[in-house]
């Protein structure tokens with residue numbers, strides 16, 4: 001009788017253990033299908049963090065006519081007429097919209113957006129008016145800790161290592177941070193300044209790698225001198241783009257490409273997707289009709305030449321502004337930021353573009369390149385400083 005009871009008891013215990021094992025496997029395979037998306041950057045990808053910080057109206061977009069195209073109920077803090085590139089990427093990856101980190105009571109199981117309009121790679125850029133890259137990384141660590149608490153160590157690690165880290169930052173370092181800052185220009189020649197920006201960006205990538213990140217997506221810088229705001233600053237008799245600014249962006253892009261090629265060799269398991277946003281945008285500005293745009297030069301929302309006076313919304317330094325009737329026909333939404341249609345076209349190209357425009361992987365490949373990542377890789381990887389508890 002005692003033997004019978006204990007074998008029943010044993011069976012009972014085994015059944016519990018077994019069902020627990022099954023359910024945790026089910027959770028794991030579920031999380032495999034939808035890798036999370038973590039976003040770092042500036043106004044190109046901010047989805048509302050700046051609604052929650054003290055800053056100037058130039059760094060906010062939570063007032064009309066931002067968001068006017070009706071996809072969202074009203075302005076959200078996105079610097080365009082509707083969605084931004086990462087909203088489309090989330091949709092293609094079958095993820096819900098990724099919430100801004102500062103949004104109260106947001107859940108981060110599918111990722112988090114740390115981007116902040118006005119932010120730069122360097123803390124000096126627009127200091128005190130945006131969440132710089134280093135602060136964004138601190139916030140990421142907070143999310144990582146809370147995921148570990150919520151999911152446990154192994155599952156949190158898997159989420160972190162399978163997630164895609166999308167980074168779009170640097171324009172503000174060259175515009176406000178350098179060209180708009182005579183002191184910085186006097187202290188550093190352009191090459192030295194670029195290597196400082198690239199050096200800090202490289203450190204940020206390495207830090208995310210140490211935390212367990214493996215898959216990285218980058219939006220390279222656009223021809224900055226052709227933004228309506230900078231075009232309007234060009235004092236050359238012939239007008240046109242401000243070449244000085246575009247040259248900085250191009251040099252930055254080339255330096256970043258070289259760094260990424262190196263990191264791929266140095267860091268085991270590091271995978272990335274880089275794009276040529278510069279050429280894409282140039283092509284659309286010069287041949288708008290080829291892509292079904294009417295205007296590649298002027299801002300839909302703004303004042304002055306090219307709509308280059310940054311007044312969209314009437315809450316900034318200049319309060320008079322005009323909005324065009326058909327934002328879909330424009331490449332530029334306001335003096336600095338493209339329309340939703342541009343965001344969508346770029347998201348599509350990044351998601352499924354061919355190797356000559358998005359390399360070495362496109363985002364779809366990055367999201368689904370999980371075959372060779374096992375739990376053992378994640379916990380035993382000696383390069384992964386974060387895995388000490390398992391070593």
Ligand SMILES: *[C@@H]1O[C@H](CO)[C@@H](O)[C@H](O)[C@H]1NC(C)=O
Pocket residue numbers: 122123124195196197198199200203
């Ligand atoms: C990072 O930027 C700071 C200026 O904020 C600079 O002094 C430092 O040298 C840069 N680091 C690297 C690795 O380039």
Ligand SMILES: *[C@@H]1O[C@H](CO)[C@@H](O)[C@H](O)[C@H]1NC(C)=O
Pocket residue numbers: 369370371372
């Ligand atoms: C997975 O591993 C196999 C064998 O090592 C390799 O041939 C294949 O390219 C790897 N796949 C990915 C996506 O890394």
